[in-house]
Amino acid sequence: MTEPAVVHGATAPPVLACSDLRKRYGSRVAVDGVGFTIAAGETYGLLGPNGAGKTTTISMICGILVRDGGTVEVAGTPVDVGTPAARAAIGYVPQDLAIYPDLTARENLAFFARLYGLSGGAARARIDEVLEIVDLADRGGDRTDQYSGGMKRRLNIAIGLLHRPRLLVLDEPTVGVDPQSRNAILASVEALGREGMAILYTTHYMEEAERLCDRVGIIDEGRIQAEGTRRELVSLVGQRDTVNLAATGDLPAAAAALAGLDGVVEATPADGGLELIVDDARGNLARFLGTASDAGLSVSAVEVVEPNLEAVFLHLTGRALRD
Amino acid sequence: MRAALAIAAKDLRQRIRDRSAIAIAIVAPFGLAAMFALLIPTGAGAFQVTYAVVDADRGPLAAAFRAGPLAGLVDAGVAELVELPSEAVARDRVAARAVDAAIVIPAGFSDAVVAGVAAEIVVVGNVDANLATQVATSVASGFIDELAAIRLAVATTIVVEGSVPDPARSTELAERAQRTRVPIDIVGTTADSRQAGSATFYAASMAVFFLFFTAQFGVLSLLGERRTGTLSRIAAAPVPAWAIVLGKALATFVLAAGSMTVLVVASSLLLGARWGDPAAVSLLVLGVVVSAMGITALITTLTRTEEQAGNWNSIAAMVLAILGGAFFPVSRGPEFLQQASVLTPHAWFLRGIGDLAPPDAGISAVLVPIAALFAIGIVTGAVGLLRAARIVVGR
Numbered sequence: 001m002t003e004p005a006v007v008h009g010a011t012a013p014p015v016l017a018c019s020d021l022r023k024r025y026g027s028r029v030a031v032d033g034v035g036f037t038i039a040a041g042e043t044y045g046l047l048g049p050n051g052a053g054k055t056t057t058i059s060m061i062c063g064i065l066v067r068d069g070g071t072v073e074v075a076g077t078p079v080d081v082g083t084p085a086a087r088a089a090i091g092y093v094p095q096d097l098a099i100y101p102d103l104t105a106r107e108n109l110a111f112f113a114r115l116y117g118l119s120g121g122a123a124r125a126r127i128d129e130v131l132e133i134v135d136l137a138d139r140g141g142d143r144t145d146q147y148s149g150g151m152k153r154r155l156n157i158a159i160g161l162l163h164r165p166r167l168l169v170l171d172e173p174t175v176g177v178d179p180q181s182r183n184a185i186l187a188s189v190e191a192l193g194r195e196g197m198a199i200l201y202t203t204h205y206m207e208e209a210e211r212l213c214d215r216v217g218i219i220d221e222g223r224i225q226a227e228g229t230r231r232e233l234v235s236l237v238g239q240r241d242t243v244n245l246a247a248t249g250d251l252p253a254a255a256a257a258l259a260g261l262d263g264v265v266e267a268t269p270a271d272g273g274l275e276l277i278v279d280d281a282r283g284n285l286a287r288f289l290g291t292a293s294d295a296g297l298s299v300s301a302v303e304v305v306e307p308n309l310e311a312v313f314l315h316l317t318g319r320a321l322r323d
Numbered sequence: 324m325r326a327a328l329a330i331a332a333k334d335l336r337q338r339i340r341d342r343s344a345i346a347i348a349i350v351a352p353f354g355l356a357a358m359f360a361l362l363i364p365t366g367a368g369a370f371q372v373t374y375a376v377v378d379a380d381r382g383p384l385a386a387a388f389r390a391g392p393l394a395g396l397v398d399a400g401v402a403e404l405v406e407l408p409s410e411a412v413a414r415d416r417v418a419a420r421a422v423d424a425a426i427v428i429p430a431g432f433s434d435a436v437v438a439g440v441a442a443e444i445v446v447v448g449n450v451d452a453n454l455a456t457q458v459a460t461s462v463a464s465g466f467i468d469e470l471a472a473i474r475l476a477v478a479t480t481i482v483v484e485g486s487v488p489d490p491a492r493s494t495e496l497a498e499r500a501q502r503t504r505v506p507i508d509i510v511g512t513t514a515d516s517r518q519a520g521s522a523t524f525y526a527a528s529m530a531v532f533f534l535f536f537t538a539q540f541g542v543l544s545l546l547g548e549r550r551t552g553t554l555s556r557i558a559a560a561p562v563p564a565w566a567i568v569l570g571k572a573l574a575t576f577v578l579a580a581g582s583m584t585v586l587v588v589a590s591s592l593l594l595g596a597r598w599g600d601p602a603a604v605s606l607l608v609l610g611v612v613v614s615a616m617g618i619t620a621l622i623t624t625l626t627r628t629e630e631q632a633g634n635w636n637s638i639a640a641m642v643l644a645i646l647g648g649a650f651f652p653v654s655r656g657p658e659f660l661q662q663a664s665v666l667t668p669h670a671w672f673l674r675g676i677g678d679l680a681p682p683d684a685g686i687s688a689v690l691v692p693i694a695a696l697f698a699i700g701i702v703t704g705a706v707g708l709l710r711a712a713r714i715v716v717g718r
Binding site for chain 2: 111
């Protein structure tokens with residue numbers, strides 16, 4: 001998981017604060033009391049299967065869907081369908097490829113730049129910047145119907161960045177793209193988070209949530225089932241990390257030394273090494289390896305196995321994420 | 324307003340790049356208008372025949388027939404008359420197709436009418452000119468019918484007064500016979516009256532017919548952008564819903580008014596259409612564009628998908644064009660169709676263009692059609708725009 005450069009958490013006012021969001025379509029409840037906050041520089045993931053209420057939630061946050069209840073504030077300003085000016089602080093990247101195929105990338109960007117009040121030289125300069133960010137600078141003059149799926153996805157994101165929003169909302173931005181483009185998109189999002197942008201990222205890919213998000217809200221059937229850092233969520237399941245050391249030396253003695261450390265629940269010799277059951281393997285790994293070395297072990301390989309969000313989702317809902 | 328202009332400019336750029344839009348807005352209506360104008364002429368050039376006339380009677384009623392109904396055909400530019408000495412010669416000319424039909428006034432015709440005995444006018448028709456023969460027969464029958472009415476008037480006078488009519492009365496009756504009009508409404512179809520020439524009529528009718536396909540673009544694109552997701556992205560920008568709808572409407576207006584203007588100019592230069600006073604034509608064009616935008620906006624916003632909207636708009640375009648007389652004269656249809664036509668922009672636009680046919684006709688001649696067109700547009704457009712705004716905002 002990426003370490004956030006700036007996470008103000010509870011001390012600074014959040015960029016996004018939404019609470020008790022509700023939406024019904026007839027008798028079907030799409031969103032039922034969803035609420036969370038996102039600080040500057042923080043990436044918040046809404047993780048849930050298709051139909052869980054992710055897109056409905058962010059549509060209400062972006063002020064493009066009339067909500068039945070709840071409040072939304074972005075950068076301290078209430079957001080609603082009837083208050084278009086408040087939406088200026090939000091960069092919205094919809095799940096659909098919301099670009100015009102019969103326009104070039106630059107024409108697409110110029111159009112949306114004008115909607116956000118950018119024009120002239122300032123708009124051209126910013127268009128150049130975002131094309132660089134998404135690595136499309138050399139193809140900016142091409143019509144987008146000549147783009148690959150991944151390039152369209154990157155342009156889709158670039159449009160959301162045009163006006164330097166305080167809050168970037170990405171709705172399943174990697175759906176249907178090849179692994180290379182997905183990596184490029186994820187790297188871009190990581191970079192934006194490091195620059196201090198608050199990011200709301202919806203996905204049903206557990207790996208993306210684990211890689212990008214400082215905090216994750218697990219959403220299902222229109223409700224946030226659990227929320228926290230990956231570690232906090234994993235702790236809900238009661239599972240711990242496993243560290244497998246491939247090592248030679250006095251394995252029983254080393255196991256005894258490691259078992260006495262804080263955070264080590266269990267240390268047992270295994271075939272060709274040691275198996276440790278620990279809390280926070282990543283945070284304590286250096287300490288574990290130092291103790292093993294002091295005990296005379298020669299470590300040739302380390303494997304860290306952490307319980308993932310898939311297990312958390314399964315624990316909370318009784319279903320797999322992709323069900 | 325800035326956002327609305329940006330949306331309008333983007334939409335126009337997309338339309339201009341879409342060649343099918345240009346085809347529907349300009350090429351198709353102009354091409355069809357040219358074809359119709361060439362194949363189905365109307366007005367002075369629509370029906371022209373040559374009749375042989377044989378006056379074997381040489382009496383006063385034969386003279387009245389020639390000076391009245393037959394002269395009327397000539398004055399209307401419908402017929403050319405060729406005097407021939409005998410029925411036999413006339414039949415030969417008809418057989419040789421040198422004339423379309425022959426009208427023979429037999430010897431003793433006037434005397435027979437005065438005596439109250441059977442009298443007839445013979446029409447010799449050409450099998451290849453059926454319509455010309457029918458017109459000649461209709462003219463002759465009408466004259467005979469008028470004579471019967473006149474003779475009845477004479478008889479009534481005699482019974483009431485108990486004597487023959489005085490000379491002044493007889494002169495009046497003879498003058499009435501001479502004034503006997505052509506029993507078909509030829510006067511109403513001349514180029515000098517309130518009907519446009521064929522090139523103008525078909526340019527106008529095809530322009531307004533295809534206008535309904537061009538005018539639906541704006542609201543239709545709202546549905547399209549909703550489907551592709553670009554509408555929600557625009558709505559997520561700091562842009563009010565009305566600005567989005569206004570931008571779409573602006574682009575549609577420019578496209579529709581532009582295509583109508585191009586058609587007016589092109590048909591004038593290339594087809595010889597005579598549209599009339601430019602200011603009045605401009606107001607009529609504005610009115611019909613507004614009404615077409617209003618109707619298509621209303622229809623489109625009552626549907627859920629682009630496909631549904633396209634189908635319903637196509638049906639509406641066809642039905643309104645037929646009802647409005649863009650293809651066939653509604654005046655030949657049943658009364659209820661004629662009454663229904665006043666609900667169509669087509670009828671008002673074509674009526675307006677017809678009203679501008681006289682050289683001295685200006686805006687004052689078309690105030691009613693202009694008002695009707697704007698009224699249709701404002702009423703339907705107001706409802707359509709309100710519904711369009713609901714498409715923009717997710718509910």
